[in-house]
Amino acid sequence: MRLELRRQGTILLARCAGDLDVASAPAFRERIDRQLHRYPQIIRLVINLEKVDFIDSSGLASLLGRYKEMQRRRGQVFLVGLRPQAYRLCQLSGLCKLVHVADSESSALARVEPRP
Amino acid sequence: MRLELRRQGTILLARCAGDLDVASAPAFRERIDRQLHRYPQIIRLVINLEKVDFIDSSGLASLLGRYKEMQRRRGQVFLVGLRPQAYRLCQLSGLCKLVHVADSESSALARVEPRP
Amino acid sequence: MFGEENHLTSAIKNQLVLEFPSMAENVGVARVAVAAFAAQLDFSLDEIEDIKIAVSEAVTNAVVHGYRDRPGLVRVAAMLTSDELVVEVADRGKGIADVKKAQEPTFSTDPERLGLGLSFINSLMDKMELRSTPGQGTLVRMSKKPQQTASAAGKV
C-alpha cells in the first residue's frame, strides 16, 4: 500500500494505492490519524481509492474508523474512485450509507461546502 | 495464454498474450504448426509478444522450435514487441541472433520482402 | 484441524497446499496464490476477485483471532475438481466457542473489527462451512463453481 497525504486548509486528501487489507490497514490508520490529530481544523477527509487493487473487511474497517473520527469532529468523509468490487463491499457493509461517494476528487472537493 | 492467428498470403501473424511457459507452450506450438502444415506457402512468421506478461526458457524453446520449422522451409521469423525481460532472455539464449526483432507489427511486415 | 480435506464428492484434479506463519503480510500472498490456482477453472475476473476476498477474510481471521499475537502456522489447501474450487483455511489457534454466533453479520469479538468477514465469505462463495474446537483450532471450508458456461474464445 502506498499513501499520499495532502492537507489544504480544512481538507485532508488521502490518495491510496495497492492493497488495503489487514497488513496495510494499521499504517493507513496511523498516518491519517496523525494528520487529524495535528490539525484539528480538518473537517473533510477525501479518500481516493482509484488505485486500490484490493480491499476486504479489514480495509473497510479502517475506512469506517476514519469516518468515526470525522464524526467526532462533526466532519465528513468522501470516498473517491471506488472500483466495482470495493463499491460492492461498501454497500454490503453499509459503509456507503455513512460516507459520501464521489466519482472524482474534483467532484468530491466541489461538494465540500466552505466551513459555516 | 491467448493466441490469435492470421494468415495473409505467405505471412502468418501470431498474436500472443498472457504467459508463455511450460503450461502454454504445447498449445502455442501445436496451433502454429497446424497452420504451417496446412499452408506450405507460409514463409514469414511474425510473432507478436507485446502482451506476453511472462516468458521463460520453455517459452523460448517454443519460439526456437518455430524458427527451426521456418528454417526448413527457408522462411523467416520476426519477433515483435519484446518486453525488456523477454528481450534479455532472448539475448541470453542467443535466440535474438537467429530471428529478426522488430518494434511493431507494421515495421516487421514492412521488412518482409515479396517472395522472389 | 489439519489434513481434513479428503471428503469431496467429485474427484480432485489438482491441489495446492500453502503453509506459512501467522503474519499479516502473508494474507496477500495466500489470496494471490489461490487466485492464480483458481484461474485453472473458467472463473470470470469478478469471480476471481470474490475468491480473493473470501480467502483474505479467512486467512485474516486465522491470524487475527486464531493466533492473536502468538506464533503459529496457517495452512491453506485449495482443490480443484472438474468444475469446482474448494478452499480450506485452517489454524491451530484458540478456536471459536459458538460457531453459529460467529457467523452472524456484524458479530465480532474485536471492537476494532466489523464482524463481516464470515458474512463476506458466505456472500461471495457458493458454500461455506465453519468447524472449530476451542483450544484446538478452526477450519473454514468454502467452495465456488464458475458461473459462465462457455470458455473465453481463443484461450488455450
Next chain:
Amino acid sequence: MFGEENHLTSAIKNQLVLEFPSMAENVGVARVAVAAFAAQLDFSLDEIEDIKIAVSEAVTNAVVHGYRDRPGLVRVAAMLTSDELVVEVADRGKGIADVKKAQEPTFSTDPERLGLGLSFINSLMDKMELRSTPGQGTLVRMSKKPQQTASAAGKV
C-alpha cells in the same frame, strides 16, 4: 530432498511453503506465490521478474525432468531474512546423475528443450546450489538480495 531448509546463516523472518502435484499448470501458481512473498523485501520490479523466471525454471525442471509423466509432489519453500530471499524447490523424482554437467549452458537430456533453465537461475539469482541423488530427487536452492538501498518513497 524435503525438509532441508534449516541451514541459513541469518535468522528467518518469514517462510512460505507450497506443495502441489507435478503438473505444468502449477508452475505459474508457484512463481506468482513466491513473487508475492518476495515483495515483502525491497526488490525492484525487475528483480521480482528475475525471481519469477528462476522459480519457473526450477519448478518446470521438477515437473518435466524430475517426475516426467509420473505423479509426484513438488515442494517449494521460500524464506526471508531481513535482507535476503532464499527459495528451495524440491522433488522426489528421478534425480540427476551429474549435477555439474546439468549446469552447463545448453546441456539438456531432452532434445526439445534448450538446456538453459539452470543457467538462467544462475544468471538471475545471486546464488544457486543444486543437490541431487539419482532415484531420490533433486533440490535447487537459490537466493537473492535486493540491490536498491533506499526504500520506495511513500510505501508503508
